[in-house]
Amino acid sequence: MLKYKEQRNRLTQVAAAAKAGISERSARRVERSDTLPSQGPARSWRTRPDPLADVWDAEVVPLLHADAQLNAVTLLEELQRRHPGQYGASMLRTLQRRLRQWRAVHGAEREVYFAQAHPPGRLGLSDFTVADALGVVIDGAAFNHRLYQFALAHSGWRHVVVVTGGESFLALSSGLQAALWRLGGVPEEHRTDSLSAAFNNLAEQQELTQRYEALCSHYGMRASRCNPGQSHENGAIESRHDSLKTALDQALRLRGTRRFDARADYEAFVDAVVQRFNARVAPRLGAERALLRSLPPRRTAQYEELPARVSKYAIFTVKGVQYSAPSQLIGHRLMVRQYAEHIECWLGGQCVLQRPRATHRDGQRHPRDIDYRHLVAALKRKPGAFARWVLRDAVFPRDVYRRTWERLAAALPERQACKTIVGLLALAADGHEAQLADELEQLIELDQLPDLHALSALLAPPRGHMPEVAVQLPALADYDTLIAQAQEVAR
Structure with missing residues (x-):
């Protein structure tokens, strides 16, 4: 009405009503009235009959009392079955408005969020x-x-670690400790969701796992968790997941490619993005860091020790994952330290083997990490075993070697194909894995089989040529002359 009056000062009644978005009849009513519409008496009558008057109290409300979660579509379909032809689809919006108003007055209590x-x-x-x-x-x-992301609720400082396995205790422990030592202090309380790596979700007597309880006690933190299924209780970290992944996606788009040569390059990229976040909260972090507790003298163990015996197949198993080992370790019992990202094999206080930790992938019942360098010497003595070797498909260092074997097996006799592929693996083990892979790619493109002797000659180091040095021996009489001169000087 105020907009209409403003326009009416300089326009006709019809034009002002059009500008204000009201009808001409409403414009005439506004001009006749001496008060604002809100100051008039409340209307106590309906302008049209209530289409739900016969069924609302008698049928709809009892259904809502029985189950308040019934929605308007379900109720409308039920009314259509009970009263055929009386309630069409146009009644849905009316029923939705009526339900919303009923629930606001008579509905169940709703969850309240406490900031x-x-x-x-x-x-x-x-x-x-x-x-x-x-x-x-x-x-x-x-x-x-x-x-894995750790964040301080007050300042917003965060630390991120790339994890290839699942949400294990080792991943939690290594990520948390890395964050605390980079931060330089310890908060009073550490909160997670209901991680099975930290909490016994199926046990009522013991809430924390022993390892997680020992970790928190080592740093003097109080452990807590949000209620199962209530992610908003951990909202201070959940919201940071979205901002982190959005920032990483935008940085990757700006970079122009999502390809990295090595995992270390990607981890450095992630750390650079995280440091940009931390630079924004540096003043708040400075105030919070002064109130953090001191770190303990050292970190606690970030690994799990598991015994494993190397079998006659030069294989040992750790938690269902198979790893290869040098043949010299066959029959020895190793103490395997399993970290979040790698394993270390110890024998008599000496680390004899270190490998990246293999993880379960889709379709794999028993993951395998087989290093062909451990087994190629034995294969050279028994090349015929390669054709039906159980670990054959896991031994290829790159996909091009597997494709080369498939072509050799299809075109050559089995014995010759085995000798050729074992010879190629031996060449790769000598330090030519990448260069040999390029040569094999070219042979596949040319539809040619590899010639082991030709490739060996191609990859062999160039022979050095010894220079010819002519040595001329002096006459013995020259030594007598030197001795005589030395005696003259001494006198």
């Missing part, structure tokens, strides 16, 4: 998030991974 204040130095949060959607490619293969 929390986070004093400095009190709360740190940890959580994992799946980052496969970033589409990162490392060394030509899709890199499926998670991101």
